[in-house]
Amino acid sequence: MPFYLYFLRRLLFVIPTLIGITAAAFFIANAIPSDPINTNLPQSALNNPEMIAAFRERWGLDKPPVERYFTYLSNLVQGDLGTSIKTHKPVADDIRRFLPATAELATYGTLFGIAIGVGFGIISAVWRNSFPDYLVRILSLIGVSFPVFLLALLALQVFYVNLGITAGPGRLGVKLDDPPAVTGWFTVDALLAGQFSVLGDALSHIILPSIILGLYSSGIIARITRSSLLEVLGADYIRTARAKGLSERLVVGRHALRNALIPVVTVIGLSYGNLLSGAVLTESIFAWPGIGRYMFRASTSQDFPAIMGVSILIAAIYVGVNFIVDILYYFLDPRIRLA
Amino acid sequence: MRGSFLRKLPALLLALVLALLISTTAFAQDEKVLVIGHAESTDSLDPARGYTQTTGIVLKATYQTLVTFPAADASSIEPELAESWTVSEDGLTYTFMLSADAAFADGHPVTADDVVFSINRLKAIKGNPAFLADGIASVSAVDASTVAITLTAASPSFLSLLPNSAFSVVDSEAVKANGGTDGEDDAAEAYLNGTSAGSGAYILESWEPQVETVLVRNAAYKGAAPHFDRIIIQNIPEPATQKTALEAGDIGLALDLTSDQISALKGNADIAIASGPANIIHFLLMNRDESIGGPVSNPQVAQAIRYALDYEGYKALWGGVAPGTNLAVGLAGAFGEDKAIQRDLDKAKALLAEAGYPDGFEITLDYPDFSFQGVNMNTNAQKIQADLAEVGIVVTLNPGDLGTALDGYRNGTQGFAYWFWGPDKLDPEDFLAFLPGGKVASDRTKWLAEGADQSLLDLIAQAKGELDPAKRIDLYGQLQVIAQESGAFAPFNQPDIQTAFAATLKGYVWHPQWLLDLALLSE
């Protein structure tokens, strides 16, 4: 199958999925049984039928759900996700404000997860079925068994309270001003502005939550690295390389690793998408002003425009990542090209 | 490629270490900054709309009122924007002479027009604090520095209302320029949430809801200059995090520690503690509308619940006193512990049986998932659940987001709820809010004046108009007895205030009206 045909076919699948996602999010959010009027209008307005009618009209509550859905959809296409009931700001603006914090956290988390995961995976594969392998595997099994909130509490207790070597909750020390916003990533923005004290403080804040977030992806990255490396190490060309008398370090480092990393890259891509959303618990303990915390607050205050906006955004990111992985597979897996 | 990255790694690491070193040494500290850790409850920073404890703290710092109280109590009325005032013989008209000194942040003087605009705006917007101005018939500028306020009826406690943050005087020009009016079409809330338009010691630099409120010194302030150039109120909802941040020196003042945490801090030489009686009452609300309250709408059931609560237990948790009624202990005439209801499970069960619920009933308790000044509402709610289980009432707990729950409370849609209350007025009259016709009773509990006992309504009217202090106290005593017998509320604890701060911080004073005057703090 030629590339353009494959590409178009995958793209054709993406569009109905995206529409389906908006429909699912809309109908879940609208299943809220309580009347949003009670929670969102002041007392003085509740006795005023005109204000109630105005509120219903403003949020489109006077129209049947299907019609409201199509209104929502047409606004969505124009980048309008509605206005958050809780923050009184456009949901799109809120997301723009909170997403960079989560993206920064997820990126550092993924980097950490790769460092630990790939490292552990290599150790595990090279010393297969010996002590280092068992140690690494048991450690990573134990690591992923801890609820993220418990690990976060323990980390705060030890590194912030007892040892005092990292900063506590939050993104930046309260006495510091945010660096001038360029990317929305404090570490990058501080570097761009040359504010090294802000950079240091931001790093000291991000280190604990990103390590904790990264631990979870490191487990699966280590497992895939191990099994994929073991498979490659059994392949003919590796045996040839060994037969040529190359050192084991060269065999693993130069020949095996490069080929073994292909499935690992896929897993990293998918786990990055998961981290973006999985940050809810981490963000809530570390008071990280990201999209997870925003979603949590929206869900406890029945802020349905915000709930829908975030759900759709994150699902769309997931679909996007899947699409990219599918496209990558075209190049990685010859069977697709021949099909 | 991997190789080149590895070669660069040492340089990158070095840069990182350098950055960390610089960060710990190079805090440019020429300005004096105080960071306060606080569980923020701000609903709005527009004086005509906001009405919560945090709002009060911020408005006290950024605005001024016509008259005020002394720094630590409400024992007398003192001049602020008004340097003097007179009262007409019929007690209906108050005339205030403004001080020539007072000026807004941009330097132009506070005039009578600003006062008139502020009060008219408060009435017109009909926001949460608007009820405080209900007794005001009209307000007018006699000349540029003289204001006359006319009441609908003589009120002995009128002046003690004015220090309330709702009567903050705003810069009418600035507010008007940003969409403000003194009619229903006012659109200045967003502006006032972003900056203050007042004459207080501080200016609001920014408010990011649930994150932080930043105040900077007002250079044009005419009073004694405050010590701190910048005060940051950092929202830290969890008392445990506040304590850790205080110990780590990240914050200088923690407003919401629990009594357990305070006792744990007592040996720490770097930390000072202030504690003492306060005037916040924690209470249960039982809606009189049967379609909302269900079984608790029955006055006998409400009475049974008052007998079922373990008052000594709440005192063991938070200190303070068990108040006799919703009239805060400390205000004139309030029923203290000697006249408070004592737990009596047999009586509670008998009352339930009489009301037709011999085996109890099931009900949901709404409350905010919040810690207020160190009192963990989740803990109290669980205790309420256990207390009521002993008389057969099965309570399901429904903690909610503070803002959402607050709306439900103010809109009167909660049937059985747990809330706290700080007095609007430092006067026995505050208690009228909890009686038919009053704000909490009528709007939030549907305990309405219509259908109430005529003798009760007469008594309320009498108490409102009585000028003789001894007779007033007697009348409020009678009203409190009625509330204990047939009220729609079950007050169960009036906790002590607990505050911890860096030992270097001076000037912390708890105030019954505004809780904390930031301008008095220094180091």
Place this chain on the structure above:
Amino acid sequence: MLSRNPLVLIGLLMIIGYVLVSLVSPSIIPRDPMKQDVSNRLKPPSADFSFGTDELGRDIFSRVLVGSRITIPAGVVVVVIGSALGTLVGAVAGYVGGVWDEIIMRVTELFMAFPTIILAMAVTAALGPDIRNAILALVVVWWPSYARLIRGLVLDVKSKEFVEGARSVGAPDFYILFRTVLPNCLSPVVVLATLDIGNAILTFAGLSFLGLGPDPSSPEWGRMVSIGIDFFDQWWMWLYPGMAIALLVMAFNFIGDGVRDILDPRLRK
């Protein structure tokens, strides 16, 4: 399998221990887990109170033991209902094929596009927080991966000879699917579902930690940790229930690791 990987045995023993504790806990707990006693509040672990007491003087040891009767069944129920639903949907999709397969699998993918906890949060926001709704929310999140798995297995088995045989003798589709095809697909699903309970428990505890599960006074482990955070210094309030979750999930992961080794053909040499 047991001899090659001692972790599997350890995990198995731990799970048996947990199940036993949850079965007998009502009769072995030293105190009533709901009984409050403010005069004995926030007591550190001691001979009297092995795990200390919480903010209302309740015995944490008893609460942790009894908590197993909430969390373990919740995890099991989520996986059982989720996998049953997923199996049904996936089997129909795989067996019927064609347009129906396409439609069903699109819907399945749709649900998989929402990250677990986000979808669960949206569902509990809509239904209100309580334990039944938390379980329901997790079922909504849980079934799609099973549907996908079963569909693949059914497609595989469908083309086998004995299925063709059943079809040629004129057996009805319903009969073929449920008596011939499905029984041959179920064993990997049962294994996976068993191991998945650990995951379900972890996610349930997460929801509950966020306050989207049971009542604050419930001895559910995740809830106890979230209450305990308010009393950070009293580490025993959050550490013991947190460890109860961690050890249980660890047990499932230990077994899962061994089983994965056996199922991964690349490693079976």
